[in-house]
Amino acid sequence: MNSLEELQDFIKSKNNSKNFINASDVPKICRSEPCMLGVDEAGRGPVLGPMVYGVAYCPIKEKKILESLGCADSKALTEEKRDEILLKMLTENDAINNVGWAAEIISPNYISNSMYKRAKHSLNEVSMNSAIDLIKKVAECGANITEVYVDTVGPPEKYQARLSEIFPDYKITVAKKADSIYPIVSAASIVAKVTRDHSLKVWKFQEGLEMSYTEFGSGYPGDPLTKKFIRDQIDKIFGYPLLVRFSWSTAEVMLQEKAANCIFEDVDDDGQTKKANTKPISSFFTSPNENGTKKRKLHKFFEERYLTRDNAFE
Structure with missing residues (x-):
């Protein structure tokens, strides 16, 4: 994968009602040198679209590469700058040879079903499980991970204790706003945010709805375009398209108002x-x-x- 167009093509090839992972090859140096790995997410709050968990990793001694790429908290960067940094990670030799990454696209359908199960899984649980699975995947692929830095979900002490129990051989650091403190978490944040942005840009409605991402907005409940979509795109029998997290209160309230009562x-x-x-x-x-x-x-x-x-x- 050496362009954002190829990233979009990969996402388009997948069933967006299910979770899937996209990952780089493990750089050769990351198989031998001790590496640090960062974890962050994008799209936790929106009522529309997937949540994406991203990880990035590189040799501890090569962390200057992250600074040269311009890695910073993705929320503090423009969309164009985030795209530019990820493109460098995909195409520039220094980055390709030293920085690996992976992202899990967690479908809104999976999020809603998890929260509505009899044995409910909260969004925090979904988030932690994704982070844990990505760390395991990278290690299983051969990366020599020794340090892990995570942007917290919930109390950092509790999360760090859980990760330390699962990964006793790693130095684990869980912190609030880790994406603005540790460049490796910033890199993970960029992977997650750009992947989510492009997932929305190429979203294919399985229900046959013809609509561009520019028409349903960012997916955040306060976005006027998102509000309009939630109000207008409701089927009285089947509810919402799979783009919508129907377990969100924003959607639940509208369903209660407009959905048909079934007898x-x-x-x-x-x-x-x-x-x-x-x-x-x-x-x-x-x-x-x-x-x-x-x-x-x-x-x-x-x-x-x-x-x-x-x-x-x-």
Whole structure:
């Protein structure tokens, strides 16, 4: 991958209702020299689009390369500057030979389903699991990680203790605003932010909606374009396109106001309708009959939302 266009093409090739990882090759020097690794995220707060976790790593003795790239907190940089820095990481020899990176694109669909499970997974839990999995992936690919720096989720002391237990051989540092303190976390922040930005630019609505990212805005609840999208793009039966985190209060409130109320009727064996009563939709995800009748194939709508006949959200 040597251009932002190739980054977009890679993202477009994936199913955006599911999580996926994009990663560089491990630089040869990172397999032998002790390396530091930074972790940060982008898109934690928006009601639209994915959350992206990014990691960047390089030899401890080569951290000056990060400064020469201009790594700083991605929030303090313009979109053009972030793109420029990531492009350097993708194309310039010094960066390619010394700096590795990886990003997990966490779909809004996965976020919502995690928060609505019976055994609920909070956004903090989703975030920590992604960070842990990315660190493991980089190490499994051969990078010689010895130090890890993380922009915190929740209390830094608690997060650091958890990571230290999982990675006892690493020096772990978890801090608030780590992206503005440690250049390696700044690099991770840029990887995450640019990946999220380009994920939105090439978002393909599986529901068939024809709309450019310039029409639904940044995804943050305060954005006027995002507000308009949440207000206008609601289906009274199926709710929102998969771009929307339907577990967010912004979406929940609108669904309560505009979505249809569903009443399910009981039907006797002879086909006669009983008195109407409200039933949970999970009652329709049933096992085969005792006589061995084959299960009906789930519609794509339910598969994409991880709904099964045994439990509506597992």
